[in-house]
Amino acid sequence: MALPKIDNLEIKKVTEDILLVHQIKHPFFFSCCDGLLILPKKERNKYLIALDLNIESKYVKLLNDVYGPISDYVCSHGHLDHICHVHAWEELGATVYAPFPESNFLLDFDNFYRGFGFNDELEFETVERFGKLNGYHKCEQLNPFIPGITLKFEDFIVKTISFSGHSKGHVGFLLPRQKILHISCLGFDKPNPETDGFGPWYGFKQCSISQYCEDIKNAEQIFLENAKFLTSSHSYIVHNPDLSPFKYLKKKIMVNQELVDTAIKSNKLTKKSEKEIVDKLLEMDLFFPKKKLKGVVFDIYRFWESWIIRNHLKERRN
Numbered sequence: 335m336a337l338p339k340i341d342n343l344e345i346k347k348v349t350e351d352i353l354l355v356h357q358i359k360h361p362f363f364f365s366c367c368d369g370l371l372i373l374p375k376k377e378r379n380k381y382l383i384a385l386d387l388n389i390e391s392k393y394v395k396l397l398n399d400v401y402g403p404i405s406d407y408v409c410s411h412g413h414l415d416h417i418c419h420v421h422a423w424e425e426l427g428a429t430v431y432a433p434f435p436e437s438n439f440l441l442d443f444d445n446f447y448r449g450f451g452f453n454d455e456l457e458f459e460t461v462e463r464f465g466k467l468n469g470y471h472k473c474e475q476l477n478p479f480i481p482g483i484t485l486k487f488e489d490f491i492v493k494t495i496s497f498s499g500h501s502k503g504h505v506g507f508l509l510p511r512q513k514i515l516h517i518s519c520l521g522f523d524k525p526n527p528e529t530d531g532f533g534p535w536y537g538f539k540q541c542s543i544s545q546y547c548e549d550i551k552n553a554e555q556i557f558l559e560n561a562k563f564l565t566s567s568h569s570y571i572v573h574n575p576d577l578s579p580f581k582y583l584k585k586k587i588m589v590n591q592e593l594v595d596t597a598i599k600s601n602k603l604t605k606k607s608e609k610e611i612v613d614k615l616l617e618m619d620l621f622f623p624k625k626k627l628k629g630v631v632f633d634i635y636r637f638w639e640s641w642i643i644r645n646h647l648k649e650r651r652n
């Protein structure tokens with residue numbers, strides 16, 4: 335079966351009837367993520383199913399025209415690049431599932447604002463503006479699920495796997511029959527094997543680097559034992575036994591920790607308070623080029639970077 339050609343979409347076959355879809359150009363920094371389309375198949379699923387394919391409404395409609403109608407949509411977690419456009423699938427008739435409690439973030443932006451702790455440091459209007467720039471639009475109805483449960487749509491099975499270092503509700507998906515492991519936002523974000531990415535992301539209070547390391551180990555084992563293909567929210571398809579995604583993830587965390595440790599040492603901050611250390615390190619633009627950013631984007635990146643640094647400080651004490 336030939337794949338449709340849609341401008342600004344990259345569509346790849348993982349298997350004959352499961353596709354990985356990527357929106358090439360995004361309207362803003364955190365507005366889209368790649369996801370899987372489970373095409374209708376006799377005696378498996380009569381209708382189209384989408385796993386965490388958060389792309390702009392116009393593309394949702396085009397894909398639904400080709401492969402739809404859609405029956406079910408599963409979201410992997412409550413970050414903006416995974417929730418902005420889910421309403422578009424819902425409007426086409428999809429029943430939407432999302433991990434609890436982040437499922438509430440799709441229903442009301444205030445839940446997103448408070449749930450990730452933005453309210454500790456930033457005004458609602460600042461974060462709301464960032465949400466609007468990314469195209470956030472709420473859903474009407476949600477089916478929350480507990481991370482780790484298995485979902486069944488007719489005869490299609492998807493096992494959710496809790497990877498909570500990235501965010502409390504964050505899940506990956508194992509399709510046991512198709513031998514596909516989708517690790518969602520675990521941090522494998524290389525556009526191709528040659529190009530570097532940012533890596534694991536833990537820029538909120540609720541993230542945990544030590545849990546992240548456990549999640550990577552767990553994902554690696556599941557991949558080796560149960561999957562032929564590895565897909566994720568911001569990268570290409572990897573084939574078992576290629577373990578480069580896991581090496582990349584571990585290395586990125588290690589390098590980031592060294593970056594923080596070295597900055598503390600070279601600025602003689604060892605005995606300073608956490609606040610003094612964080613303020614000094616934020617000035618250094620260790621993780622994001624904030625000197626080039628302004629307005630709400632600067633505020634949000636500064637907030638995220640402060641938590642990346644604080645999460646690394648926690649690791650120093652552990």
Ligand SMILES: [Zn+2]
Pocket residue numbers: 411413500519
């Ligand atoms: Zn995320």
